[in-house]
Amino acid sequence: MSMKISTRQVDGITILDLGGRITLGEGSVQLRDSVRDLLAKGQKKILLNLGDVNYIDSSGIGELVSAYTTVRNQGGELKLLNLTRKVHDLLQITKLYTVFDVKDDEASAIASYAHA
Amino acid sequence: MTGQQASRVTYTLDSSLDSVNKVEQTAEQLARKAGVDEDEIFRISMAVREAAVNAVLHGNAYDPEKRMTASFENTGASLVIRITDEGKGLDPATLPDPLAPENLLRGSGRGIFLIRSFMDEVHFKQLHPGTELTLIKHLGTAPTGA
Numbered sequence: 001m002s003m004k005i006s007t008r009q010v011d012g013i014t015i016l017d018l019g020g021r022i023t024l025g026e027g028s029v030q031l032r033d034s035v036r037d038l039l040a041k042g043q044k045k046i047l048l049n050l051g052d053v054n055y056i057d058s059s060g061i062g063e064l065v066s067a068y069t070t071v072r073n074q075g076g077e078l079k080l081l082n083l084t085r086k087v088h089d090l091l092q093i094t095k096l097y098t099v100f101d102v103k104d105d106e107a108s109a110i111a112s113y114a115h116a
Numbered sequence: 117m118t119g120q121q122a123s124r125v126t127y128t129l130d131s132s133l134d135s136v137n138k139v140e141q142t143a144e145q146l147a148r149k150a151g152v153d154e155d156e157i158f159r160i161s162m163a164v165r166e167a168a169v170n171a172v173l174h175g176n177a178y179d180p181e182k183r184m185t186a187s188f189e190n191t192g193a194s195l196v197i198r199i200t201d202e203g204k205g206l207d208p209a210t211l212p213d214p215l216a217p218e219n220l221l222r223g224s225g226r227g228i229f230l231i232r233s234f235m236d237e238v239h240f241k242q243l244h245p246g247t248e249l250t251l252i253k254h255l256g257t258a259p260t261g262a
Contacts, residue, residue: 022219024169025133058166058226060152088160094226095215 003027003053005034013110014043015081019052023061031060035067038097044076045113049106051082061094070101077101081109124196126187131176131201139186140165141169143197146188149254159234160195160253166227167199167249175201194236195253202246213252 003020015035021027038046048062048064054066064080071078079101083091091097123175127142129135143164147157157173168186189196212219232238237252240241 023165024136024173057162057169058224058230059169062223065221069221069223090230094229095220099220116247 001022003030005030007038008035010106011110012112014038015047015049015050015106017049021055021057022053022063023055023057024059028059028063031063031067032074035070039071039074039076043081044071044074046071046076046078047081047106047109048078049104050082050084053056053084053087058085061090061096064100065096075112079103079109079112081106117235124187124189126185129184129187130180130181131172131178131184133172133224135184136165136168136172139168139184139199141187142186144188146195146197150190152253156253157203159162160197160251163231164197164199166231167251170227170249171199171201171203171247175203175206177203184243190254190255192208194255196246197251199251200243200246200248202243205242206240206247209242211251 003018003022003026006017008015008017017030018033020029036046046067048067066107068078081103083102083104088097091100091102101112125142127138129138134187140161144157144161147160154158168184171184176184185198185200187198209227211228212225214220214222214229219225220254229235231249231251235251237250237253239250241248241250
């Protein structure tokens with residue numbers, strides 16, 4: 001029932017590969033802590049790969065929004081990659097699809113970040 | 117009316133995330149048994165999960181002395197799920213619109229909106245104390261199966 005997170009670096013972008021469920025409790029807290037840790041280490045270009053996220057509830061959606069605003073407020077960029085159809089539909093319903101920068105190809109997602 | 121009819125099953129649960137998960141899984145089983153398709157099962161179980169989160173988190177505030185009840189019924193024409201809490205009550209009219217531009221970037225406040233989006237009818241009843249949410253999904257004449 002929990003969420004899995006692994007982290008990798010590609011061309012200065014930190015990719016968080018997320019899997020499982022982002023829901024109230026464990027999943028949301030894990031995501032929040034991971035993003036907070038990255039920001040503390042100065043890693044502000046973050047790509048959330050949601051390809052293996054099979055479930056997200058309103059708390060998880062809220063956590064994605066909070067991560068987005070937190071990163072942006074610190075001068076960084078947070079983008080989403082590989083939305084499953086369910087997550088895509090939820091972001092459409094909640095009108096968040098146009099708020100997030102959503103990518104469906106990792107290479108072009110990496111290339112889309114502003115390079116210092 | 118078909119042979120899908122079943123009696124109502126009611127659970128009394130503590131105010132925990134385990135209870136939320138149990139209610140969600142029970143809703144999923146109810147919907148699956150009723151023969152609705154996978155997308156609809158997802159919507160129903162998610163709406164019920166959101167209602168249970170609301171009861172446990174916002175209603176009972178994880179108070180170990182307070183209980184949530186969840187009842188599940190297939191009337192043949194509809195799936196009817198009722199969730200109650202013992203909290204201070206919820207007035208849906210006071211909830212901010214999560215789609216309003218000024219609220220889009222809020223980290224919370226989408227649960228009731230999703231419930232309303234995914235169910236055919238949603239009714240609020242004040243229990244003094246507490247709130248009862250009734251979620252109804254009308255069953256089509258030709259279940260699609262999965």
